[in-house]
Structure formats: C-alpha cells, structure tokens
Amino acid sequence: MLRAAGLAKSYRAPSGGQIQVLHDVDLAVKAGELIVVTGASGSGKSTLLNLLGLLEDADGGELWYGDERVSALGRSAKSQARGRCVGFVFQSFLLVSSLTALENVLLAARYVGRPAAEARRRALALLEQLGVADRRDHYPAQLSGGEQQRVAYCRAVLNDPPLLLADEPTGNLDDANGAVILDGLRRRAGAGAAVVVVSHHPDVVAGGSTVYRLHEGRLEAA
Amino acid sequence: MVLRILRGYAFTIAGIAIGVGGLVTLGAMSERIVRFIEGGDRFVLGQISVAGRGMGMGAGFTAGGLLPAATIRAIAAVPGVLGVQPQVMLPLNPSVSQFMTLTQELVLGLDLAVPAPNRHYRDLPVQAGRFLRPGERKVAVLGASFAASHGLRPGSRLTLEGASYEVVGVLERMLTAPDRFVFVPIEDAREQWVAKDRLLQTVLASGAAALTAADLNTGAAVGWTDGQDPDAVARRIRERVPGVNVQLPSELSGLLRSSTAFFSALLVGIGALALVIGGLSLANTMAAAVFERIRDFGVKRALGATDLQLAREVLAESLAVTLAGGLAGLALALALGASIDAWVGRSGQELFDFSPRLLAGALVFSVLLGAAAAGYATWRVVALSPAEAIRRGA
Numbered sequence: 001m002l003r004a005a006g007l008a009k010s011y012r013a014p015s016g017g018q019i020q021v022l023h024d025v026d027l028a029v030k031a032g033e034l035i036v037v038t039g040a041s042g043s044g045k046s047t048l049l050n051l052l053g054l055l056e057d058a059d060g061g062e063l064w065y066g067d068e069r070v071s072a073l074g075r076s077a078k079s080q081a082r083g084r085c086v087g088f089v090f091q092s093f094l095l096v097s098s099l100t101a102l103e104n105v106l107l108a109a110r111y112v113g114r115p116a117a118e119a120r121r122r123a124l125a126l127l128e129q130l131g132v133a134d135r136r137d138h139y140p141a142q143l144s145g146g147e148q149q150r151v152a153y154c155r156a157v158l159n160d161p162p163l164l165l166a167d168e169p170t171g172n173l174d175d176a177n178g179a180v181i182l183d184g185l186r187r188r189a190g191a192g193a194a195v196v197v198v199s200h201h202p203d204v205v206a207g208g209s210t211v212y213r214l215h216e217g218r219l220e221a222a
Numbered sequence: 223m224v225l226r227i228l229r230g231y232a233f234t235i236a237g238i239a240i241g242v243g244g245l246v247t248l249g250a251m252s253e254r255i256v257r258f259i260e261g262g263d264r265f266v267l268g269q270i271s272v273a274g275r276g277m278g279m280g281a282g283f284t285a286g287g288l289l290p291a292a293t294i295r296a297i298a299a300v301p302g303v304l305g306v307q308p309q310v311m312l313p314l315n316p317s318v319s320q321f322m323t324l325t326q327e328l329v330l331g332l333d334l335a336v337p338a339p340n341r342h343y344r345d346l347p348v349q350a351g352r353f354l355r356p357g358e359r360k361v362a363v364l365g366a367s368f369a370a371s372h373g374l375r376p377g378s379r380l381t382l383e384g385a386s387y388e389v390v391g392v393l394e395r396m397l398t399a400p401d402r403f404v405f406v407p408i409e410d411a412r413e414q415w416v417a418k419d420r421l422l423q424t425v426l427a428s429g430a431a432a433l434t435a436a437d438l439n440t441g442a443a444v445g446w447t448d449g450q451d452p453d454a455v456a457r458r459i460r461e462r463v464p465g466v467n468v469q470l471p472s473e474l475s476g477l478l479r480s481s482t483a484f485f486s487a488l489l490v491g492i493g494a495l496a497l498v499i500g501g502l503s504l505a506n507t508m509a510a511a512v513f514e515r516i517r518d519f520g521v522k523r524a525l526g527a528t529d530l531q532l533a534r535e536v537l538a539e540s541l542a543v544t545l546a547g548g549l550a551g552l553a554l555a556l557a558l559g560a561s562i563d564a565w566v567g568r569s570g571q572e573l574f575d576f577s578p579r580l581l582a583g584a585l586v587f588s589v590l591l592g593a594a595a596a597g598y599a600t601w602r603v604v605a606l607s608p609a610e611a612i613r614r615g616a
Contacts, residue, residue, distance in 0.1 A: 055524055055609035076528040076606075082608075083526015088506070094521045094612065098230045111526035 001162050001194035002029040007051055007061035009044070021047050023217040025061070031162065034189040035196045036208030038222060043214040045198040046167050052196060053086050053165045054078045065163065083112040087156035087193075089181070093148040093166035095140040101151045102127065102136040108158040126154040130180065137199065146177030153184050164188050166197045170204060182207060228546050231539075235547040237507035238592065242551025243558065244260055245500025246584045250559055250574035252399060252489040252496075257575050259482045261398025266474040268342030270444040270456045272297060272306075273467045289466065291436040296463045302455040307336040308439040309438045310411035312418065314382075327368060329382065329404045331411020334358075338447025339452060346400065351376030351391030354405060362387040363405040366395035370567055380404070383417040412438040497587075504547070504588055505595035508540055510598035512567060516606075517615020523608040536600040537593055544592025548585045 004094075007025040010018045021044040029035050039045050043176040050056045052063065054070060070081045088094075095104045102123060109119035127133040130150040132143075140148055149169065154165060166185060170178030178201065186207055189195045197204055205211055211222040230233060271512075274287035289308070298306045310331035334356040338344050346353060346363075354363055362380055364372075369392040374380060378389045387406065395401060412435055416422055422438075425431050446455045456470045479486070519532060527535070528582075559574035566573055603611060 050607075050609040053524070055612075056607040076530065079523055079528040079531075082524065088524055090612075092616070094517070094524075096518045096521060098226070098518075103425055107522065108525050111522070111531055112526070 001031045001066060002027070002052065002196070003052070003064040003176075004028070004052060005062045007048070007058045007063065008052060009056075009058050016207055021217055022051070022058075022214075025217075025219045027052070027146050027212070027219060029194040029196055030162075031192050032189055033194055034186060034209050035194075035209065036205050036211045037196065037198045037219070038200060038205060038211065039214030044217055045214050047120075048214065048219075049165050049196065049198050053088060053163075054082050079111075083108075083159070083183050085161055085163050087159070087161035087164045087170040089149070089156045089164070089166035089185075090155055091171040093145070093152045093172075095148055095152055095155075097140050100137050100139055101132060101143065101147075104140070104151055105154045105158055108155045112159055114159065123154065126158065127151070130154055130184070145172050146174065146180070149177060149181055150175055153181055153187070157188060161195075162193055164193050164195045166195070166199075168199055168201075169197065170199065170201050176217055178203070199216060228542065230544045231511060231546075234507055234511040234543055235550060237546055238504050238547025238588065239505065239550035241500045241503030241570060242548050242588045243554035244503070245496045245554055246555035246576070246586075247558055247574070248492050248496035248500075249580045249584060250576045252492045253575040253577050253580050255485050255489045257577075258399075259438040259479070259485065261396060262478050262482070263475050264342045264420060265340065265398065266469075266478055267452075267471045268340040270446065270452055270459065270471060271441060271469045271474060272444055272459065273441040274439075275465045275467050283316055288433075288437060289439040289442055291434070291439075293466060294439065294442055297393070297442065297459055298467070300455070300459050300462050302446050302458060304445040305336055305339045305340050306445075307443045308333045308408060308436075309441050309443060310408055310415055310438065311440050312411060312415055326401075327402045327404070329406060329411055329414060330400075331406050331408035331414075333408045339443045341445065346405075347394040347396070348391045349394040350362055351389070353391055354407060358407055359410060360385065360387050361390045361407070363391040363393065364389055365393050365401040365403045365405075367401035367572065368404060368552075370573075376489060382406070382410075383414040385410070385413070385417075389453040395572065397572065401499065405452065407505055408439075409435070410462055415440075499588070500584075501591055504544070504591055507547075508592045508595040509599040511543070512536060512540070512596050513605065514613065515615070516611050519600075519603050520608045520611030520613075520615060522605070523611065529604045529615075532604055533597070533600050540593050540596030541589060544589045544596075545585075547592070548588035552581055552585065 004025060004027040007022055009022040010020045013019045025048060037045050037048060051058045056072065061071070062069060065081060065085045068081065070078060073081060096107065101108065105123040105127065106119055109116070124133065124136070127136050130153060132147050132150045135143055135147055143151065149172070164185065169181050169185065173181065182204055185195050185197060197208065199205065212219050213222040272289065272290040274293065294308055298302060311328045314327040314329050332354065334354055348363070349366065354361060364374055369375060374389050376389055376391055380387045380389055382404070387410070393400065415438060416426065426433060444459065446452050453470045453472050456468050459466065460468045463519050522532060556576055559576060562576055563572050606614070
C-alpha cells in the first residue's frame with residue numbers, strides 16, 4: 001500500500017546551517033501490516049510520519065500510495081490524496097476546539113465529498129464503538145484526554161482510509177485509554193489497512209508486525 | 223451553525239464593530255459638513271443675489287445697503303430676469319455664532335406676493351404644519367434646528383422684537399443655513415428692522431428721506447428665464463441698474479467654496495483618518511482571527527482540504543463575521559450619533575449625517591476589506607505545509 005524510496009529531509013538550523021533529519025529512508029508497508037517506528041526523541045520519527053502522510057514535502061526521494069506516485073503531485077492533489085487515502089492520529093489529538101465531538105469526526109468526510117447522511121451514520125456508530133457516543137455534542141474542552149483521543153481516532157478512520165498513521169497515539173493517555181486506541185489500530189490493520197505507528201510504548205511496540213528504529217536519520221530493523 | 227460561528231468570533235466581531243463604528247461616526251461628521259457646503263452651493267447657484275450698494279443697516283446675508291422699491295423694479299426690467307423677490311434678512315441674536323452650521327439665527331422676511339425665484343428651492347420642504355401664505359401677518363415658519371433648540375412647533379408662539387408670532391410650520395431638516403432661519407412675511411420683518419434700528423427710526427420720523435415701507439429691503443433674490451446664463455444676467459443687472467451689488471452665482475459659489483476650504487480640507491482629513499484607522503483596525507482584527515486558527519487550518523488540510531476548499535470556507539466565515547461586525551458597527555455609530563445629537567440638539571446643533579451612501583459604503587468597505595484581509599491571511603496559511611501550520615498553531 002505504501003512505498004517510500006530514498007526519503008530525505010533537512011531543516012534549516014537557527015544558526016543558519018542545515019540539520020539533516022532523515023537520510024535515504026526506504027520503507028514499504030503492505031495492507032494489513034502494523035509497522036511500529038521507535039527511536040530517541042528528535043530522531044525524526046514525527047518527520048518521517050509527516051512525509052509519509054504528505055503533511056510536508058521531502059527534500060528527496062519518492063513516495064507511492066499503491067500505484068500512485070504521490071510525491072510528484074501538486075499541493076491540491078496531495079490534499080486530495082491525503083483525504084482519500086490517509087487517516088491521522090496525533091499525540092495531541094488536534095481536535096478543532098469550536099466543533100463538537102461529532103462535528104470533529106464528520107470533518108474528515110467534509111473534504112472528500114462523502115454524502116453527509118451516510119457519514120453521520122458511520123460517525124455515530126464509531127463514537128458508539130469507542131464508548132464516547134454520549135459525548136458527541138461536547139466540545140473538546142469538555143472532554144478528557146482519553147475521550148479526545150477516541151474522538152480523534154473516530155475521525156481518522158471515518159473514511160476507512162487504506163493508510164493509518166499514528167504519532168505517539170498513546171503518549172498522553174492512561175493505560176486503559178491507551179489500550180482502547182491500540183486495540184483500534186490493531187483492528188484497522190486486521191481489517192486490511194496499512195498502519196504505521198510511531199511510539200515508545202512497550203505495548204505498542206509489542207503489537208507491531210514489524211518494528212523499525214530510527215537512528216541518526218536512518219531506518220533500521222529493531 | 224452560523225450563530226455558533228459568530229459566537230466563536232465574538233471578540234473579532236466586537237473589534238470590527240469598533241473599527242467600523244469609528245469609521246462611520248467620523249464619516250458622518252464629514253457628511254454633515256459636505257451637506258452644509260453642498261447645500262449652500264446649491265442655494266447660491268439657484269439665484270442671483272442682489273443688495274443695495276453701501277454698508278447698510280441690516281447686517282444680514284447680503285450685508286448691503288437699502289434696496290429701494292424703484293431699484294427692484296429696475297432689476298425686474300432687465301432682459302433675462304424672470305422675477306425679483308425682495309427680502310429682509312436680520313440677525314436674530316448677533317451674539318450667537320454656530321460653528322457647525324456656520325451661521326447664526328436669522329429672520330428672513332419674504333415677499334410672498336412674488337414666487338420664490340431660487341431654482342433649487344422653489345418650495346422649502348415643510349416637515350410639520352405649512353409654509354407662509356401671501357397676505358398673512360404675524361406668522362412664522364421655522365427652520366428645523368431653530369424649532370428644536372427653542373422647543374417650538376406649529377401652534378406655538380414666538381416673540382420677535384416685542385411682537386408675538388404664531389408658528390404655522392416647521393421645515394424639514396436640510397442640514398444647511400435655513401435650518402436656523404425664522405421665515406416671516408416681509409412686512410413683519412420690516413417692522414422688526416425698524417423696531418431694532420434707532421437710526422432708521424429717526425430717519426423715518428424726520429421725513430428727511432422719501433422712504434416708504436416698500437423701500438426697506440436688505441436684498442433681493444433674482445431668478446432668470448429658461449435658457450439664460452445666470453452669470454450673464456447678473457452682469458447685465460450690474461451694467462444697467464446703478465447702486466446695486468450683484469453677486470454672480472458662480473462668483474458666490476467660488477467665494478463660498480473658498481470660505482469653506484478649511485472645512486473641505488478638514489473633512490478630507492477626517493475621511494482619510496477614518497478610513498485608515500477603521501480600515502487598519504478591521505483588517506488587523508480579521509487577519510489576526512485567521513492566524514489564530516492556523517492550527518485548525520493545518521488539521522483541515524491534513525484531513526484533505528484543498529487550498530480552494532479552505533479559502534472558500536475562510537472567505538464565507540470572514541464575510542459572515544465582517545458583515546456581523548459591520549452591522550454592529552453601524553448600530554454602534556448610529557446609537558452614538560443619536561445620543562450626541564440628542565445632547566447637542568438642545569442647542570439646535572446636529573453633528574452627524576448618517577447618509578445612506580455613508581452607511582452602505584461603510585458596510586461594503588468593511589466586508590470587502592475584511593474579506594481581503596482574511597484572503598491574505600488564508601493565502602499565507604495555505605502556503606505553509608499542514609505540518610508547519612499545526613506546529614505554528616500549537
């Protein structure tokens with residue numbers, strides 16, 4: 001489902017020089033696989049996830065979603081590819097504060113032209129499944145961290161994306177809530193999605209079908 | 223949903239309302255001055271004003287000497303002249319000067335037997351009651367500001383030089399000099415003039431000068447026949463009628479404009495200041511509101527929103543927000559203006575003219591500027607990668 005070849009990324013340092021974060025990263029993720037990427041803080045794990053999810057452009061290398069070379073697409077086409085193919089779960093949830101839980105979930109359907117009524121049915125079912133249906137009209141500020149991440153998870157999987165990217169999804173959660181999210185990610189992989197998770201959490205690492213470690217900007221088998 | 227969006231932007235709307243409120247309030251002051259200058263210009267271009275040569279006793283608008291009946295007849299005989307209306311203009315209270323109306327309270331005596339010759343003011347607009355009728359005596363029609371400041375209305379009584387007058391009408395507010403006038407029949411104005419002027423009393427009592435009541439005129443308004451050039455008619459009067467001061471309409475208009483040049487410059491300054499202050503405040507508030515939501519935009523782009531979808535969304539929200547802020551600003555300005563005008567209205571003043579063109583212009587300006595500011599901010603936001611937008615908004 002996902003293939004990255006020779007991905008490289010550097011950032012400009014405050015002193016004016018370049019910091020090479022990723023060197024020549026190759027990665028392939030098949031449908032149904034749950035890949036876990038670990039590494040020290042600042043090793044480039046989140047940057048890698050951003051590149052894989054088209055949230056920022058690589059300096060070099062190529063990225064494929066299935067047969068589509070998405071790294072060559074223009075900005076709007078990349079947005080469309082993201083909406084169509086990728087679901088994101090962020091460590092800090094990133095819910096829109098002015099929208100209710102249900103509206104946050106439905107946001108994922110807004111930009112891909114999915115029929116509203118059908119999306120709403122699916123969103124309510126997901127909220128029910130994750131145990132936050134009774135919180136659907138609450139705003140993010142009125143939800144606990146665990147509830148917010150469950151809502152964010154529902155948003156990520158609303159469109160059944162073939163690729164699910166999760167950046168430290170259990171980093172801000174207690175064990176119980178972490179287990180709910182982890183279980184969800186496993187089930188997505190079980191349902192055929194390609195899942196890439198960046199995490200330090202031992203339970204997450206243990207649940208990965210393949211585990212990689214990012215070290216000095218290079219991806220190594222752990 | 224729209225209400226919720228607007229609630230989310232409450233501070234932005236309040237900021238825009240204050241900016242637009244300031245813009246409209248300052249603009250309304252400019253409009254007030256413009257109306258006065260335009261009104262005065264329109265008046266002087268609608269008639270030829272003639273006064274007797276000399277210093278005269280009636281220190282009125284024409285500020286000339288006596289204009290005897292024989293001279294008025296001579297003017298009427300000049301080719302191109304349609305009609306001549308003798309007038310008596312007297313200061314009602316010389317000690318009172320009004321800044322914003324640029325004039326003082328005046329009594330204007332009109333010869334009602336002659337149709338009003340001013341092409342632009344054939345009939346003065348009456349708001350309550352009626353205008354003066356030929357043959358009437360001891361009746362008065364009041365300008366709107368005069369009526370308001372003195373608490374008079376049709377049916378009220380007014381004392382002028384010891385004589386009691388019945389108020390039969392009040393004019394609509396014209397935002398020009400006549401707002402502070404008291405219109406009376408010319409015979410009554412002549413009586414007031416004599417009562418007011420000891421020298422004139424002495425001259426009349428001595429019988430030394432062959433003066434009749436019909437000779438007591440401070441000036442005359444002269445109309446011209448269709449197709450005539452008013453300046454040419456005025457020059458003809460100058461040439462053919464001795465002992466008169468004739469103002470060419472174009473000269474008087476120029477004189478008025480040069481005498482109000484300071485106010486013209488002031489209103490340009492006020493308008494420019496209003497646009498800059500109000501515009502900057504509005505644009506800054508709207509752009510800040512968009513930049514504040516940079517993280518949300520990053521998230522939306524992560525979820526698949528294209529530049530166009532995002533721009534459309536932001537533009538629709540910004541239009542709703544600037545429209546709400548603009549309307550609130552108009553309401554704020556109207557409320558503020560009405561309060562101040564109610565306060566200064568007790569002394570017959572009116573500081574603001576909230577003309578439809580000002581209100582519509584301010585609303586359109588605020589919506590367009592708000593949309594432009596939001597568009598600019600959105601363009602800056604979408605130029606960032608979603609990851610960068612999320613990072614900056616964190």
